[in-house]
Amino acid sequence: MLTEITTLNQREAGAMGHSAILRDGANKVKPGAGEFAGTVGKITLADPRMSARNVDVFYGDKHAIQNVSLDIGKNEVISMIGPSGCGKSTFLRCFNRMNDTIDSCRVTGEITLDGQDIYDKSKDVVPLRAQVGMVFQKPNPFPKSIYDNIAYGPRIHGLAEGRDEMDEIVESSLRRAGLWKEVKDRLDQPGTGLSGGQQQRLCIARAIAVSPEVILMDEPCSALDPIATAIIEELIDELRENFTIAIVTHSMQQAARVSQRTAYFHLGRLIEVGNTDDIFTHPRHKLTEDYITGRFG
Numbered sequence: 001m002l003t004e005i006t007t008l009n010q011r012e013a014g015a016m017g018h019s020a021i022l023r024d025g026a027n028k029v030k031p032g033a034g035e036f037a038g039t040v041g042k043i044t045l046a047d048p049r050m051s052a053r054n055v056d057v058f059y060g061d062k063h064a065i066q067n068v069s070l071d072i073g074k075n076e077v078i079s080m081i082g083p084s085g086c087g088k089s090t091f092l093r094c095f096n097r098m099n100d101t102i103d104s105c106r107v108t109g110e111i112t113l114d115g116q117d118i119y120d121k122s123k124d125v126v127p128l129r130a131q132v133g134m135v136f137q138k139p140n141p142f143p144k145s146i147y148d149n150i151a152y153g154p155r156i157h158g159l160a161e162g163r164d165e166m167d168e169i170v171e172s173s174l175r176r177a178g179l180w181k182e183v184k185d186r187l188d189q190p191g192t193g194l195s196g197g198q199q200q201r202l203c204i205a206r207a208i209a210v211s212p213e214v215i216l217m218d219e220p221c222s223a224l225d226p227i228a229t230a231i232i233e234e235l236i237d238e239l240r241e242n243f244t245i246a247i248v249t250h251s252m253q254q255a256a257r258v259s260q261r262t263a264y265f266h267l268g269r270l271i272e273v274g275n276t277d278d279i280f281t282h283p284r285h286k287l288t289e290d291y292i293t294g295r296f297g
């Protein structure tokens with residue numbers, strides 16, 4: 001039975017003994033009352049881009065993320081799903097230290113990018129947030145022109161030698177975000193004047209412009225209509241060739257469409273992780289099954 005637990009929480013599981021995991025009639029892993037026996041599924045990868053190990057996050061006394069370990073692979077899209085308040089955004093924000101901006105928030109454990117500890121005291125968060133970019137739920141273009149929205153990051157990171165090089169970065173970023181054709185004749189107009197879906201693609205272009213390794217997306221389509229959503233989903237699939245993407249979504253259909261792996265969170269715990277197809281067709285944990293079949297959340 002313990003082969004079902006592939007996790008760094010073995011100590012915890014051992015302490016609770018086999019009784020922590022029961023099986024119901026449908027042969028599902030089922031937690032004993034109030035107990036957690038560790039993440040179900042493979043949390044480690046042979047060659048990860050980012051790794052989280054034994055991560056806990058507190059807001060004051062609130063223990064929002066509890067001992068979560070997870071690898072994120074190169075050129076993969078991993079989706080993070082789970083009921084509202086389970087800690088998806090909190091966990092996502094750990095990967096580029098966005099939680100540092102919240103006073104009450106304390107993160108413990110280890111997170112690495114290409115083997116380097118991103119919480120190391122000597123680590124500068126400004127270049128880190130270029131390496132690990134973020135796209136938010138609500139598109140948030142700067143109150144600047146379309147051109148300057150894209151050029152802003154490359155400028156502060158000194159990525160372009162002169163105007164020609166900057167023009168090239170702006171054009172290629174907008175092309176990769178699938179927005180070039182729509183905006184090429186209005187680059188000097190404000191980014192805030194675009195439609196919601198265009199603004200979100202502008203924000204993705206802005207993230208791409210600094211050549212990140214990882215893009216974190218927190219419900220990037222929740223403010224968009226189905227057509228704009230479909231465009232962003234297609235884009236995510238194309239971006240996977242060059243970037244690692246971690247996406248939080250409330251739409252299980254979206255997770256199924258865009259991601260190769262899926263992580264299911266519940267009350268601050270990572271309950272199960274696995275190939276997206278397996279999670280949605282053969283969830284191994286009862287809590288995952290309840291969620292994806294609509295019995296919970």
Ligand SMILES: Nc1ncnc2c1ncn2[C@@H]1O[C@H](COP(=O)(O)OP(=O)(O)OP(=O)(O)O)[C@@H](O)[C@H]1O
Pocket residue numbers: 059062064082083084085086087088089090091102104
């Ligand atoms: N800034 C904060 N201060 C205090 N508590 C917070 C803060 N942000 C989040 N929390 C708490 O941490 C827990 C996890 O919140 P989080 O926003 O990560 O959940 P979520 O899974 O992203 O939810 P949703 O699907 O609603 O966006 C919740 O109980 C929430 O109330």
Ligand SMILES: [Mg+2]
Pocket residue numbers: 088089090218248
């Ligand atoms: Mg959230």
